[in-house]
Amino acid sequence: MIDPRASKPGFYSGPRQPGRPMSGMGGHGPHQIPGPVSKPKDTRKTIKQLWIYLKDHRVTLIFIFISVVISSLLNLIGPYLIGKAIDDFIIPGDFIGLMRIALMMVSIYALVSLFTYIQNRLMIQIAQKTVFNLRKNLFSRLQHLPIKFFDNHLHGDLMSRLTNDIDLISNALSSSIVQVFTSIISLIGTVIMMLWLSPTLTMVSVTVVPLMFLFTRMIASRTRESFLQQQSQLGDLNGLIEENISGQKVVKIFNRESQEIDEFEKQNSALRGIAIRAQIYSGILPPLMNLLNNFGFAVVAGVGGYMAIRQTITIGIIASFITYSRHFARPLNELANQFNLIQSGLSSAERVFEVMDEPPEMADLPNAAGTEAVRGEVEFSKVSFGYKPEEPVLKNINFHIFPGQTVAIVGPTGAGKTTMVNLLTRFYDVDSGTILIDGIDIRNIKRSTLRSLLGIVLQDTYLFAESVRDNIRYGYLEASDEEIENVARLANAEQFIRHLPNGYDTILTEDGSDLSQGQRQLIAISRVLLANPSILILDEATSNIDTRTEKYVQKAMLNLMKGRTSLVIAHRLSTIRNADSILVINKGEIVEQGNHQQLLDKKGFYYDLYMSQFNSKSIQNLEI
Numbered sequence: 114m115i116d117p118r119a120s121k122p123g124f125y126s127g128p129r130q131p132g133r134p135m136s137g138m139g140g141h142g143p144h145q146i147p148g149p150v151s152k153p154k155d156t157r158k159t160i161k162q163l164w165i166y167l168k169d170h171r172v173t174l175i176f177i178f179i180s181v182v183i184s185s186l187l188n189l190i191g192p193y194l195i196g197k198a199i200d201d202f203i204i205p206g207d208f209i210g211l212m213r214i215a216l217m218m219v220s221i222y223a224l225v226s227l228f229t230y231i232q233n234r235l236m237i238q239i240a241q242k243t244v245f246n247l248r249k250n251l252f253s254r255l256q257h258l259p260i261k262f263f264d265n266h267l268h269g270d271l272m273s274r275l276t277n278d279i280d281l282i283s284n285a286l287s288s289s290i291v292q293v294f295t296s297i298i299s300l301i302g303t304v305i306m307m308l309w310l311s312p313t314l315t316m317v318s319v320t321v322v323p324l325m326f327l328f329t330r331m332i333a334s335r336t337r338e339s340f341l342q343q344q345s346q347l348g349d350l351n352g353l354i355e356e357n358i359s360g361q362k363v364v365k366i367f368n369r370e371s372q373e374i375d376e377f378e379k380q381n382s383a384l385r386g387i388a389i390r391a392q393i394y395s396g397i398l399p400p401l402m403n404l405l406n407n408f409g410f411a412v413v414a415g416v417g418g419y420m421a422i423r424q425t426i427t428i429g430i431i432a433s434f435i436t437y438s439r440h441f442a443r444p445l446n447e448l449a450n451q452f453n454l455i456q457s458g459l460s461s462a463e464r465v466f467e468v469m470d471e472p473p474e475m476a477d478l479p480n481a482a483g484t485e486a487v488r489g490e491v492e493f494s495k496v497s498f499g500y501k502p503e504e505p506v507l508k509n510i511n512f513h514i515f516p517g518q519t520v521a522i523v524g525p526t527g528a529g530k531t532t533m534v535n536l537l538t539r540f541y542d543v544d545s546g547t548i549l550i551d552g553i554d555i556r557n558i559k560r561s562t563l564r565s566l567l568g569i570v571l572q573d574t575y576l577f578a579e580s581v582r583d584n585i586r587y588g589y590l591e592a593s594d595e596e597i598e599n600v601a602r603l604a605n606a607e608q609f610i611r612h613l614p615n616g617y618d619t620i621l622t623e624d625g626s627d628l629s630q631g632q633r634q635l636i637a638i639s640r641v642l643l644a645n646p647s648i649l650i651l652d653e654a655t656s657n658i659d660t661r662t663e664k665y666v667q668k669a670m671l672n673l674m675k676g677r678t679s680l681v682i683a684h685r686l687s688t689i690r691n692a693d694s695i696l697v698i699n700k701g702e703i704v705e706q707g708n709h710q711q712l713l714d715k716k717g718f719y720y721d722l723y724m725s726q727f728n729s730k731s732i733q734n735l736e737i
């Protein structure tokens with residue numbers, strides 16, 4: 114069927130994504146263990162795909178890289194100058210020299226800041242341009258994907274790819290690339306400087322590094338586990354919130370508010386317990402690392418002091434060294450944090466590219482026709498189809514509708530009525546057989562032409578959160594206000610529109626939820642009238658419409674059907690009675706065909722259907 118889910122925006126709750134980092138949890142500060150990070154499945158392929166977007170900025174990237182090298186190197190000079198100031202100027206008491214070197218340091222640090230500002234600015238621009246293009250291409254790919262794709266994917270998940278994932282890519286691009294370059298250069302430069310100043314002290318200060326790794330590993334594995342549990346629990350809680358918002362009516366009707374609150378309380382407490390544990394674990398590491406760092410400094414200071422007494426090293430060198438060793442720990446932590454950010458950025462990019470790599474709706478055949486006006490003859494010839502190959506939904510369907518005729522399709526729920534519409538609109542293609550319009554196989558008609566020939570009014574119409582006028586205009590974008598008002602009049606929609614607070618300019622809520630179902634249908638009918646299609650597909654509403662509006666809708670539909678071929682998934686007795694022909698569908702097959710009287714005379718499936726629904730109870734809707 115034309116899946117109603119496909120037309121409803123998925124409620125975006127940040128669906129459960131185990132393995133995604135959460136803002137505010139896990140943190141990326143020094144020494145902190147970030148929450149679990151989702152890993153890309155094929156890093157190389159993803160980087161290649163991302164490079165396609167980045168390569169236009171090659172020159173800027175090279176410039177950024179050069180600037181990173183310069184600023185990192187300049188940064189490395191600072192600690193060296195501190196030592197020099199102590200040994201050459203402070204100890205000998207050379208005030209002028211001290212001023213000179215202080216000025217030099219100020220200039221160097223000012224230059225570092227300037228370069229860092231330029232790098233960040235340029236990188237943010239590149240990142241934003243890249244995600245702009247990614248977002249654009251992803252959205253346009255979504256517009257060209259077949260309906261089948263939307264049937265098979267959670268809408269919340271697709272929303273999350275367009276929003277969350279794009280955000281993570283943007284974060285990774287704007288900060289991580291520069292940070293990683295800076296950290297690597299700083300790390301290498303610092304080690305070189307430390308070795309140059311004193312190989313002995315370098316050996317002493319790196320002894321704490323393996324200890325740091327050991328503790329980090331031990332605590333990180335426990336923390337990750339707790340964060341995973343936390344995310345899974347948060348996912349469950351999100352699910353509960355989502356269900357309660359979307360299903361509020363059901364909750365209220367069944368008076369289940371207090372049970373839902375209890376359930377929420379249970380899940381919320383579970384989350385609190387797990388979150389406290391996770392945060393405590395991740396909180397152990399920073400003080401521990403601080404302790405190790407300070408221990409390292411103490412050892413360096415001790416050994417350095419001893420060497421100074423023995424006069425194998427100067428005080429200035431010890432001061433420089435201690436400053437370098439601080440520089441040494443920082444990029445290490447920074448790299449670990451950036452590694453996680455980059456990994457989640459890459460896995461987000463992978464999720465985005467997954468959608469972009471999906472094959473779009475099959476291209477039109479090269480000889481596909483673009484006819485505009487048609488007579489409106491529709492024929493299904495030996496049509497068979499199944500959504501899944503092993504489950505046929507339609508079996509050998511044959512029927513012929515002549516131009517201007519109205520054909521009603523009736524049958525029990527799940528019989529395959531909507532599926533016939535899905536095939537005619539080419540939301541899906543037949544497995545075998547042919548569907549013809551004016552004798553032309555619809556696969557030989559351009560998709561855009563085919564869809565412009567068809568007008569569809571479903572039970573559940575999707576309306577945009579725009580003005581009533583623009584919602585009607587969606588049928589024909591160039592329509593003038595006058596044309597819009599004309600069709601609204603013809604569709605009997607004028608009266609209720611005039612009563613809206615701003616008439617045609619009233620802005621509807623999302624999906625037009627501030628209108629009744631009947632009113633939404635009247636707007637949908639106006640929209641189709643404006644599009645002026647040759648063939649109509651109508652799905653009559655079965656419920657939710659008050660008798661007065663129903664009359665309006667019925668009249669509007671009749672106006673719409675005038676002079677057009679109409680295929681009506683019928684529920685109203687009047688439509689069925691007035692139809693030129695009725696197709697009775699059961700379990701994917703046409704079991705009977707004829708007009709109302711002929712079918713009644715047959716005393717078959719239709720007769721039973723009719724007797725059970727209309728005759729005895731005089732109900733207006735035909736449904737099983």
Ligand SMILES: Nc1ncnc2c1ncn2[C@@H]1O[C@H](COP(=O)(O)OP(=O)(O)OP(=O)(O)O)[C@@H](O)[C@H]1O
Nearest residue numbers: 114116264500506525526527528529530531532533
């Ligand atoms: N997107 C889909 N993917 C897989 N199976 C589907 C899909 N849409 C419908 N079906 C299945 O195809 C069969 C026919 O569905 P269809 O929607 O055509 O029935 P229908 O006659 O229109 O029913 P109703 O009157 O309840 O709308 C059903 O068994 C349904 O479960």
